[in-house]
Amino acid sequence: MTGVTASDGPDASAPGDGTARRRGRPPRTESAGTRDRILGAAREEFSARGYEKTSVRGIAKSAGVDSALVHHYFGTKEQVFEAAVEGAFAPVLAARDTVLDAPLDEVGERMTRMIIGLWENPVTRAPLLAIVRSAVNNETAAGVFRRLVASQLLRRIAGQIDSPDAELRAELAAAQLVGIAMIRYVIRVEPLASADPEQIIRRVAPVVQGHLTGP
Amino acid sequence: MTGVTASDGPDASAPGDGTARRRGRPPRTESAGTRDRILGAAREEFSARGYEKTSVRGIAKSAGVDSALVHHYFGTKEQVFEAAVEGAFAPVLAARDTVLDAPLDEVGERMTRMIIGLWENPVTRAPLLAIVRSAVNNETAAGVFRRLVASQLLRRIAGQIDSPDAELRAELAAAQLVGIAMIRYVIRVEPLASADPEQIIRRVAPVVQGHLTGP
Structure with missing residues (x-):
C-alpha cells in the first residue's frame, strides 16, 4: 500500500464528476500565499457559519481579496467547500495510510485510534465538527462528504478486506x-x-475489527 | 417492567431542571384542539427550518394564533421545541417499552429493529431527521436531545443491565x-x-447485544 499517497493525485484532481478544481493552475510561486489565505478564510467561514450561510463574497472579504479571485482559484462555492474540507481532511488521510499499513488483524484498533485521536485533538476536532454540521444540513455538503469519506477512506479500507461485502463491512x-x-x-x-479515551478504544476496537474481518 | 409507562408521568412533567412545561394546565376540553394545532405547526416549522431559524412568532402565524397563546401553552421556544420533539419521540418511547419487555439476551436485536424500523418509516423518519439536524447545530436543541435520549431511553435500557458501566454500555x-x-x-x-434492512439487522444486532451484555 505504499502507492496510496502517490495515487491520490489523479483521483482527487480528476474525479470525472464535474468537481475538478482549478487549484494549482495559477503559477505557484506568485499565488500560493493568496490561495492559502483564501483557503484559511474559507475554513473559518464554513466552520463558523456552516455551508449554507457562507458565501464566496464573505470568504473573499475575510481574505481581503476580490470575489473573482476566489472563483479564479477554486471555482464555485461547492468547490471552495470541497477544497476546505479536503484540507481539514488531510490529517485523516495521513492517518489512513498508517491504518492501511497495519496487519489486517490490527486495522480495527488502528482505525479506532485514528478516529478517536482526531476528535480528541482540538485542532482537528473543530474542522471535523464543521464538516459534520454542514453535511447533516446541506445536500451539497453531504455530497462532498460522501465523495471524500467514501472514495478516499472507506473504499481504501474495504480494498484490504477479502470479502464480497467489504464495502458494507467498512461502513x-x-x-x-x-x-x-x-x-x-x-x-x-x-x-x-x-x-477515558483508552476505555472507549478498548471496548470499540474489537467491534470495529469484527465488522471488518469477523464471520 | 410493566410500570415503565406509568412512571413516565412524574419524570416527564417535573424534570427539576427548569424545563417544566405548561402543557395540560389549561382545561383540556376547550384547549386541546388549539394546543394540538400549535404543536403540529411547531413540528412543521422546526422540521423545515431547524431550531435556530424557527421563531415562536412563525409557529403562531402558521397555526393561525397569537404568539402569546404559544407562550401560554408551552412557554419559551426551547419548551415548544421540547414538546415537539417529545411528540416526535413518542413512537421511540412506545417502541422502547417493547425493547425493555424482552429477555435480556434479545434486547440487542429488539433495540436494533426498533431504531432501523423508525428510520425506515418515512412518517417517523422526517421528525427524527429534524431532531438530529437541530441537535447537531444548536446547543439548546442538543440539550433537549440529551435529556430525552439519555433519561428516557438510554438510562432505562441501562437499568436492565447488571454492570457498573451499564450506562456506558448502553451508549x-x-x-x-x-x-x-x-x-x-x-x-x-x-x-x-x-x-437490505434485514441484512443490516443481522450484522448489527449481535454487536449491539455484545455492547449491552458482552464481557
Missing part, C-alpha cells in the same frame, strides 16, 4: 465510530462524553 | 445505531444507504 465499522463521535463530541451525552 | 450500543442512521439515512453513503 458498518465506520458507523460505530461515527456514532461515538456524534454522542461523545457533537451531542455530548454522558457518561460517554467524559469517558 | 456504545446506541452509538452503533446512531452511526448507521447517520451514514444510511442522513448522509446516505452507499452501499449502506441501499442495503
Whole structure:
C-alpha cells in the first residue's frame, strides 16, 4: 500500500464528476500565499457559519481579496467547500495510510485510534465538527462528504478486506465510530462524553475489527 | 417492567431542571384542539427550518394564533421545541417499552429493529431527521436531545443491565445505531444507504447485544 499517497493525485484532481478544481493552475510561486489565505478564510467561514450561510463574497472579504479571485482559484462555492474540507481532511488521510499499513488483524484498533485521536485533538476536532454540521444540513455538503469519506477512506479500507461485502463491512465499522463521535463530541451525552479515551478504544476496537474481518 | 409507562408521568412533567412545561394546565376540553394545532405547526416549522431559524412568532402565524397563546401553552421556544420533539419521540418511547419487555439476551436485536424500523418509516423518519439536524447545530436543541435520549431511553435500557458501566454500555450500543442512521439515512453513503434492512439487522444486532451484555 505504499502507492496510496502517490495515487491520490489523479483521483482527487480528476474525479470525472464535474468537481475538478482549478487549484494549482495559477503559477505557484506568485499565488500560493493568496490561495492559502483564501483557503484559511474559507475554513473559518464554513466552520463558523456552516455551508449554507457562507458565501464566496464573505470568504473573499475575510481574505481581503476580490470575489473573482476566489472563483479564479477554486471555482464555485461547492468547490471552495470541497477544497476546505479536503484540507481539514488531510490529517485523516495521513492517518489512513498508517491504518492501511497495519496487519489486517490490527486495522480495527488502528482505525479506532485514528478516529478517536482526531476528535480528541482540538485542532482537528473543530474542522471535523464543521464538516459534520454542514453535511447533516446541506445536500451539497453531504455530497462532498460522501465523495471524500467514501472514495478516499472507506473504499481504501474495504480494498484490504477479502470479502464480497467489504464495502458494507467498512461502513458498518465506520458507523460505530461515527456514532461515538456524534454522542461523545457533537451531542455530548454522558457518561460517554467524559469517558477515558483508552476505555472507549478498548471496548470499540474489537467491534470495529469484527465488522471488518469477523464471520 | 410493566410500570415503565406509568412512571413516565412524574419524570416527564417535573424534570427539576427548569424545563417544566405548561402543557395540560389549561382545561383540556376547550384547549386541546388549539394546543394540538400549535404543536403540529411547531413540528412543521422546526422540521423545515431547524431550531435556530424557527421563531415562536412563525409557529403562531402558521397555526393561525397569537404568539402569546404559544407562550401560554408551552412557554419559551426551547419548551415548544421540547414538546415537539417529545411528540416526535413518542413512537421511540412506545417502541422502547417493547425493547425493555424482552429477555435480556434479545434486547440487542429488539433495540436494533426498533431504531432501523423508525428510520425506515418515512412518517417517523422526517421528525427524527429534524431532531438530529437541530441537535447537531444548536446547543439548546442538543440539550433537549440529551435529556430525552439519555433519561428516557438510554438510562432505562441501562437499568436492565447488571454492570457498573451499564450506562456506558448502553451508549456504545446506541452509538452503533446512531452511526448507521447517520451514514444510511442522513448522509446516505452507499452501499449502506441501499442495503437490505434485514441484512443490516443481522450484522448489527449481535454487536449491539455484545455492547449491552458482552464481557
